Amino acid sequence: EAQVTQNPRYLITVTGKKLTVTCSQNMNHEYMSWYRQDPGLGLRQIYYSMNVEVTDKGDVPEGYKVSRKEKRNFPLILESPSPNQTSLYFCASSLGGGRAKNIQYFGAGTRLSVL
């Protein structure tokens, strides 16, 4: 089954404790990105990647890091989480380059709480 898989689905952590949210897709997609969803703000892009070893900042990159060492994986790293990073996070992927009608497929979301 074609899908984008995020782990974990739920995470409660404390300020300053490094964490990684994993994202993996099995559709051979070139493009991947991370969004955060906050009440009343919709979804905002954090980082994106056009292909392996090619990443760039989205609209709200502060406090986050990403890497793209393999085509299928695009982890989101919070080196020193803070309470304002409490949010619902989504990973998304697409073929890229405007192909396949630009449709992006989303993971199931990760609910992160930073205490």
Next chain:
Amino acid sequence: AQTVTQSQPEMSVQEAETVTLSCTYDTSENNYYLFWYKQPPSRQMILVIRQEAYKQQNATENRFSVNFQKAAKSFSLKISDSQLGDTAMYFCAFMKPVRSQGGSEKLVFGKGTKLTVNP
């Protein structure tokens, strides 16, 4: 920068009736893409319908259709014969054209409309 506005934070409709969700956007681009996503209580983001700006014909997907008014920069979603399973948050989203050699495929989202279908 592009912006997307959904002016109805919450709406409700009776089962089997029709409801229309509003969306307006602001852009200087001539060609672009518009989407409606559904987010049920499970939080999964599900694509409902997609529209290309250069196509005048309104997109339809079964009970879902859009009214795309390019000059007015309006992109409303009509849900016919509403079902209990349509209860969800609905997000309107905008995407600029993407170069064939790649680039940001950022979706710019509105703040969402919470739709409740009542039995």
